[in-house]
Amino acid sequence: MIRTVDAAKVSDTVAKLCVEANFKAPKDVVDALARALRAERSPLGKDILRTLRENIRIAAADKVAMCQDTGMAVVFLEVGQDLHVAGGALAKAVNAGVRKGYAEGYLRKSVVDPLTRANTGDNTPAIIHTEIVPGRLLRITVAPKGFGSENMSAIRMFNPTVSRDQVEEFVVGCVRDAGARPCPPTVVGVGIGGTFEHAALLAKKALLVPLGEKQARADLAAVERSLLAKINALGIGPGGLGGATTALAVRALAHPTHIAGLPVAVNICCHALRHASAVL
Ligand code: SF4
Numbered sequence: 306m307i308r309t310v311d312a313a314k315v316s317d318t319v320a321k322l323c324v325e326a327n328f329k330a331p332k333d334v335v336d337a338l339a340r341a342l343r344a345e346r347s348p349l350g351k352d353i354l355r356t357l358r359e360n361i362r363i364a365a366a367d368k369v370a371m372c373q374d375t376g377m378a379v380v381f382l383e384v385g386q387d388l389h390v391a392g393g394a395l396a397k398a399v400n401a402g403v404r405k406g407y408a409e410g411y412l413r414k415s416v417v418d419p420l421t422r423a424n425t426g427d428n429t430p431a432i433i434h435t436e437i438v439p440g441r442l443l444r445i446t447v448a449p450k451g452f453g454s455e456n457m458s459a460i461r462m463f464n465p466t467v468s469r470d471q472v473e474e475f476v477v478g479c480v481r482d483a484g485a486r487p488c489p490p491t492v493v494g495v496g497i498g499g500t501f502e503h504a505a506l507l508a509k510k511a512l513l514v515p516l517g518e519k520q521a522r523a524d525l526a527a528v529e530r531s532l533l534a535k536i537n538a539l540g541i542g543p544g545g546l547g548g549a550t551t552a553l554a555v556r557a558l559a560h561p562t563h564i565a566g567l568p569v570a571v572n573i574c575c576h577a578l579r580h581a582s583a584v585l
Contacts (some may be wrong), residue, residue: 308441309384312393313441318583319402322447324410325579333516334492334578337553341490341543349384350548354490357543357576372577375412376449378403378431379509385440397449399445402448406447415452434506444498445564448513454573456579460505463567472497472569473528477535478572480552484543490553490574492516493536495528496570499560504568511556512574522559529555549569 309533335358342354364371380399384390385569392396407428414428439446463472476495483491496507520526532555542548553576562568 306441307387307389308331308390308442309389310319312390312398314389314585315395315398316391316402316405317443317534318445318585319380319399319447320406320409321581322445323406323412324405326449326579327375327410328368328448329365329513330371331578331579331580334553334576335361337516338490338576341550341553345543345548345550347542347548349546350543353546353548354541354550362465364407370410370412371579372451372575373413374453375407375410375428376451376579377455378407378417378428379448379450379467380431381444381448381510381513382433382435383438383444384463385442386437387441387482389494390443394407395435396433399433400431403427403429403431413451419443425517431557443585444582445585446513446580446582447481451488451575451577454483454491457483457487457540457573458505458508458571460568460570461502461510462501463569465520465565465567466569469528472567473532473535475569476532476533476555476571477539479540480536480541480573483573484541487573488577489541490543490550490576492574492576492578493532493552493555494572495557496554496572497525497528497557497559497567498562499568500562501568503560504570505572507558508570508572509559510557512572513580514556514579516554516556520557525557525559529557532557
């Protein structure tokens with residue numbers, strides 16, 4: 306039987322998630338920062354990590370954004386195939402929610418026309434990724450993305466003969482070239498396989514995998530471990546001021562690809578790895 310959800314309910318939920326994501330860091334990020342603080346040996350690096358934790362605490366307690374760049378709203382929708390949204394178009398409802406959330410939360414409006422650079426004034430349109438899934442539920446994840454880190458993203462279409470070392474060097478090179486610009490410590494999302502655009506989406510989705518969650522594939526887990534060790538050996542450190550915590554984690558997702566290629570995408574996120582979810 307088809308279940309109905311009102312478009313207004315979608316808008317209200319998206320609005321709440323925009324505010325929640327910007328005010329409250331996810332627990333896995335808070336825990337990862339605590340682990341990094343225990344492990345970091347650089348006194349300056351430790352100071353930066355302490356300051357970041359304090360910033361997160363104040364943002365949640367005082368209900369203010371944890372960073373001035375409150376991001377472009379990236380919204381993932383998992384829509385049950387037996388669910389009907391009534392009272393308006395789904396994308397319109399999501400954008401109405403972003404408009405409301407960014408206004409009510411006093412969040413910075415950062416979205417501009419790409420040619421004229423004129424601000425749209427309400428942080429819309431959101432970037433909406435919709436997936437049809439079995440069931441009657443609607444899962445909404447709002448992941449505001451700042452562009453200090455988004456600008457450090459890259460994709461390369463490798464030849465299938467590429468070695469694992471060369472792929473890893475590409476990823477590590479992205480982090481090395483980014484330096485302090487993505488506000489380290491970062492989380493590095495890596496998408497391997499698929500097509501050009503799918504690899505980029507995998508890299509973005511990889512950032513949403515809980516930091517403590519076990520990687521399902523043993524070979525991918527080995528890639529993540531190797532990359533994290535190489536990245537943290539760069540010495541960029543918290544705030545780019547030196548130390549062993551350049552990245553809190555590397556998360557990778559893979560998808561089958563074509564015999565003639567190997568797309569690899571890197572999407573870097575700062576420590577403000579904001580995301581909040583709800584199920585309707
Ligand atoms: S990279 Fe992250 S922490 Fe740095 S300014 Fe952008 S959103 Fe804020």
